[in-house]
Amino acid sequence: MKRTLIKLNTTMMVVLVLFLLAIVANALASRQPWVLFCYKCKACNSSCILGIDPQGFVDAALAGDPHVYIYATNVKLQLSKAAAIDPDMIVTAAGKKVSARAALDELHISPATEVVTYQVQARHAAGFCFRCGACERACVLGLPLLREISQLRGKEPVDASVSHDQ
Amino acid sequence: MQVCLMISKSALKVSLILLGLTVAAFIVQKSFREEFPGNYPKFARPVDANFEFFNRQVRIAVPDELNDFRVFVFAHDSRGHMQAIIKQVVDGTIEVREGDYADIDVRFDGSQVAGFEILKRMDNYTRETDMFNALKEARVNGRQAGIQRCLYPLCTRCIEGCRSVISGGDLPLEMHRGPDGAIQPVYSKGKCPRCGKCFVWCPVNVITNTKSLLGK
Numbered sequence: 001m002k003r004t005l006i007k008l009n010t011t012m013m014v015v016l017v018l019f020l021l022a023i024v025a026n027a028l029a030s031r032q033p034w035v036l037f038c039y040k041c042k043a044c045n046s047s048c049i050l051g052i053d054p055q056g057f058v059d060a061a062l063a064g065d066p067h068v069y070i071y072a073t074n075v076k077l078q079l080s081k082a083a084a085i086d087p088d089m090i091v092t093a094a095g096k097k098v099s100a101r102a103a104l105d106e107l108h109i110s111p112a113t114e115v116v117t118y119q120v121q122a123r124h125a126a127g128f129c130f131r132c133g134a135c136e137r138a139c140v141l142g143l144p145l146l147r148e149i150s151q152l153r154g155k156e157p158v159d160a161s162v163s164h165d166q
Numbered sequence: 167m168q169v170c171l172m173i174s175k176s177a178l179k180v181s182l183i184l185l186g187l188t189v190a191a192f193i194v195q196k197s198f199r200e201e202f203p204g205n206y207p208k209f210a211r212p213v214d215a216n217f218e219f220f221n222r223q224v225r226i227a228v229p230d231e232l233n234d235f236r237v238f239v240f241a242h243d244s245r246g247h248m249q250a251i252i253k254q255v256v257d258g259t260i261e262v263r264e265g266d267y268a269d270i271d272v273r274f275d276g277s278q279v280a281g282f283e284i285l286k287r288m289d290n291y292t293r294e295t296d297m298f299n300a301l302k303e304a305r306v307n308g309r310q311a312g313i314q315r316c317l318y319p320l321c322t323r324c325i326e327g328c329r330s331v332i333s334g335g336d337l338p339l340e341m342h343r344g345p346d347g348a349i350q351p352v353y354s355k356g357k358c359p360r361c362g363k364c365f366v367w368c369p370v371n372v373i374t375n376t377k378s379l380l381g382k
Contacts, residue, residue, distance in 0.1 A: 024187065033191035046287045049252060049269050049320050053288075073289045074269065077254060092289075114261070118289070130236070131369040132321030147198045 023062065032061040032148050037141055044145070047138035050074050051117075052125050054135035057148045060122035066152050072117045072125045079103055080111035090119040126152035202362035208376045209353060212346055213237070213313040217305070224301050226260040228313055233258060235370070238270075239297065241304040241311040242347055248272040250314065251297045260313070268295040272319060272349075277342045279319045279349065310347025316372045318349045324373055327363025339364060 027033045035058045044054040056070020069090075079100060082091050087101035093115045094107055103109045120128070126149045135145045216227040226239065232255045239262055240250035249268040253260045271293070272282040285293050304311040318325075318341045328337045338357035344350045351373065365373045 028187075028190050028194055031194040031197070033187075033194060046284065049284055049286075051286060051288060071288065074252075074286050076252070078256065114263075130317060130321060132317050133323050133326070133367075134320060137322075144198075147195070150198070 026064045027062060030061045030064045031151065034143050035061040035148070038143055039141075041140060043140050044135040044138045047134040048074075048129075049132075049134070050128055050130065052129060052135075054139075054145050056122055056125065057145055057152065058143075060152065061148050066121065066123035066126075068122045069119045070122050070125050072120045072128060075117040075120070075128045076114050077117070078111065079109055079113050079115045082115055082117065083111070085124055086121055089117060089121070089124065091115040092118050123152045126150075129153075200366060202366050203375060203377075204360045204362055205365075205378055206355065206358060206360055206376045207353070207362075207365045207373045209351055210315060210372045210374070212344060212348055212350060213315055215313040217301070217311070219302065219305065222298070223261055223263040224298060226262070226313065228255055228258060228260060230258045232315070235315070238314040238317070238348075239301070239312075240314055240348065241297070241300040242309045243300060243303070244307070244309075246274055248274070248343075248347070248349075249295050249297065249300045262297050262301060264296065264298045266297045267291050268297050268300065270320065271295070274343055279341060279343075282319045284320075312346050312348055314348035314350075315370055316341075316348070316350055317370055318351075321369060323367040323369065324351065324364035327361065327367050330363065331359055331361045332357075 024033075024036065027036050038055070038058045040055060040058075042055070048054065051071065051073030052075075053071035056068065059070065060066055060068045073092075079091070079093065082089055083100040083104055087099060089100045090097055091100050091103060093103040093109050093113065096107070097118050098107065100115075103115065104111060109115075117128075129149050131146055131149060133146060136142065139145065213228055213232065218225045218227070228237075234255060236252050236254050237260070238250040239253050239260060240248050242248050248271070250270050250272065251262065251266055251268050253262065268285055270282055270284055273280045283292070285291055285295065301311050303309070324339055325337065325341065328339045332338070336357065338354045338359075340352045341349050342352045360379070362375070365375045368374070
């Protein structure tokens with residue numbers, strides 16, 4: 001019995017170490033190893049005037065995937081532009097939270113209507129971001145969030161008409 | 167003795183792994199190093215805006231060069247606070263409709279910013295200030311309203327750049343409320359060390375590079 005438990009314990013430890021190594025490898029592969037230090041204290045959450053959840057950028061870096069959907073609850077743009085950027089982007093239109101595609105096809109909202117985003121892909125959120133650095137200032141660890149944002153913008157820029165590269 | 171040797175071997179292995187990770191971390195982040203040209207900065211002029219009031223919306227005409235930019239539409243209230251909403255310029259026009267709530271409330275101490283509050287936290291407004299009404303009241307009562315391109319006090323990157331190279335409070339760059347009510351940078355060229363951080367870091371191109379050592 002004791003031997004079985006030792007084997008089980010060892011196996012679990014190996015699995016755990018492999019999992020942790022995979023996270024480290026992913027963070028290094030996304031060139032943002034500092035994301036490993038983020039302990040999700042949420043201090044940055046309420047600092048963005050565009051309602052972007054900067055923790056989403058951390059998650060995107062940890063996952064190595066710029067297509068992760070993150071909160072961006074205060075970006076105002078025309079529905080047609082939202083649909084052109086990403087039809088699956090969740091927007092608040094007519095008091096409902098629906099995809100940009102559904103707002104056009106099912107709710108029949110005019111394409112020229114201004115909507116407010118709710119959830120967008122991390123790469124698109126990076127495109128909307130002002131890069132004012134408010135999230136970095138709010139971070140208690142001083143993590144360089146703007147690096148991840150710059151990288152996301154550089155890799156796959158959003159539609160030039162809504163990009164905020166001013 | 168044997169136990170000590172075992173521990174020191176393990177410690178060495180762990181130290182080597184950590185060292186390897188640290189080196190890898192430095193290598194992958196090397197490309198994020200910024201460069202700052204040693205030139206003087208130049209500053210964008212305040213935005214000329216033409217307000218047209220309708221029953222349930224305000225249409226603001228701005229220069230075409232601001233197309234696709236996001237700017238602050240602001241109005242000062244009876245308390246002397248500035249209420250502002252972020253709006254995108256589409257075809258040289260900004261529309262503020264009834265029911266568009268202010269995103270930020272800025273307090274002043276004289277011409278300088280004393281503090282500010284972001285009014286939308288994630289998906290909820292902590293206070294709902296209708297910007298259409300705020301603009302209308304500002305017009306009726308002769309208070310200041312307009313367009314601000316600079317994101318101060320939300321963004322303070324130029325000031326942070328200045329502070330990173332100049333000790334003490336005598337900075338070449340300060341932010342003041344201008345005669346039009348908008349917050350704008352006030353620059354003192356004589357104090358400027360030409361570090362270049364302000365224009366490299368300015369996210370909205372209010373501060374740009376003169377590309378000149380003389381600042382002309």
